Amino acid sequence: MPELPEVESVRRQLDPELSARRIVDAWADPIPSMPREFHRVEMLAGRQISHVGRRGKFLIAPLDEGLELIMHLGMTGQLTFGNQSDPYVRARLVLDDGRALSFRDVRRFGRMAVVEAGRYESIPTLARLGPEPLSDEFDPGDFAGALAKTTAPIKPFLLTQRPVAGVGNIYADEVLWIARINPRSRRIGRCRAFVLHAAIRKVLAGAVEREGTTFRDFVTVTGESGRNASHLVAYGRVGTPCPRCATPLKKIVLGGRGTTYCPRCQR
DNA sequence: CTAACTACCTGAACGC
DNA sequence: TGCGTTCAGGTAGTTA
Numbered sequence: 001m002p003e004l005p006e007v008e009s010v011r012r013q014l015d016p017e018l019s020a021r022r023i024v025d026a027w028a029d030p031i032p033s034m035p036r037e038f039h040r041v042e043m044l045a046g047r048q049i050s051h052v053g054r055r056g057k058f059l060i061a062p063l064d065e066g067l068e069l070i071m072h073l074g075m076t077g078q079l080t081f082g083n084q085s086d087p088y089v090r091a092r093l094v095l096d097d098g099r100a101l102s103f104r105d106v107r108r109f110g111r112m113a114v115v116e117a118g119r120y121e122s123i124p125t126l127a128r129l130g131p132e133p134l135s136d137e138f139d140p141g142d143f144a145g146a147l148a149k150t151t152a153p154i155k156p157f158l159l160t161q162r163p164v165a166g167v168g169n170i171y172a173d174e175v176l177w178i179a180r181i182n183p184r185s186r187r188i189g190r191c192r193a194f195v196l197h198a199a200i201r202k203v204l205a206g207a208v209e210r211e212g213t214t215f216r217d218f219v220t221v222t223g224e225s226g227r228n229a230s231h232l233v234a235y236g237r238v239g240t241p242c243p244r245c246a247t248p249l250k251k252i253v254l255g256g257r258g259t260t261y262c263p264r265c266q267r
Numbered sequence: 268c269t270a271a272c273t274a275c276c277t278g279a280a281c282g283c
Numbered sequence: 284t285g286c287g288t289t290c291a292g293g294t295a296g297t298t299a
Contacts, residue, residue: 001292034275036295057293075276075292107276109293125294152270159293169292216279216291256272257292 002073004133004166005207006218006226007057010079013221014101015052017081018061021095022048028091028112038091039113039122044069056129056165068117070126074109076217106217130164133200134208138164144193154196155183156255164200170213170235173260175199177234182266183252183259206231234260 002010026045028038049069050062059071071079083092083100091103091112103112113123120127130146131137146163147154157163158172167175176183178199181192188196212218212226215236219225233243238251238260247264 003293031276072293074294076278105276106278107292109276111294123294124296150269156271161293258290 001075001168001170001215002077002212002218003057003168003171004204005171005210005228006212007054007059007073007166008208009211009220009226010073011052011054011059014059014079017099017221018049018095018101019051020048021097022046023093024096025094026091027093031108034108036113036122037108037111039111041091041112041114043067043114044093055126055132056161057168058123058126058129062117063114066117068115070111070113070115070120070123071103072111074105074107074111076107077103077105077110078217078219079103079221080219080223081221125161128162130162133164133166133204138197138201140194140197143197144188144190147188147193147196148190151186153184153186153254154181154188155259156257159255159257166204167200169257169259170215170232171200171203171207173235174203174233177261177266178203180265180267183254183261234262236260 023044026041028041047063047065047067053060057072061069063069080102081099082102086104088104088106089102090105093101115122143163150157155172155176158167175196179192179196181196207213207228210226210228211220213228213232214225215229234249237249239248242249242262242265245262245265247262249260250263251258251260
């Protein structure tokens, strides 16, 4: 479940390895039921990578010829260097230094696509992506305004990536616990929106420092686990006492997703 | 336009 | 032991 901190950890390791490298060969093994899994990856052969950037959970690598490589890790996607035989490697890029970057993805929710730079119509979530939470673009007033405009429950709304980029199921539970907001709440006032804004910044920045959360599948490019899991307060801790009020944390399904929160201090 | 729902995928965990 | 069911969740697509 790579979210912004996990993807940023991958980006930081990938960028120095891929910057200015040329791709000499590209291979992908899409399945007919998921035709967009590796869209136009064959176009990568011969292209040079400028650098590896990121928007939300999307890795964006500008190429020559006005193209961009977009990568999304989905649920179980991993990017590692190596040529080892592995049934879950779905795509592989051979670089001009002889190394191979492998895209390994057990559940096949990950994606790679080559697009004209900045043309994201074929990737709707990226086309409508909210501001980067750790940049100045993430403005408290704008965020409060966005929350005031929707009638959807706050947690599913955060997961749309529209009010802010990069928050997934784990960090949504964490930030709502810190801000003391019930995940089902449909009305977030200006004051609470500011508190939530600050919580998003704090939680994501801390998780980036610790190279992300490894709950099941996430590993960095070098195969290491993130160190943030022991810092989680809400996610995955159903039944344990709330650190604030000792009430056992409760788990519900909201928007089809498991949601853990404190029924007492998140009203 | 938004909100709400389901499909996609597959190993792990669970129940009998 | 073995088989069937449920769960995990980011995004795309459809429906109301």
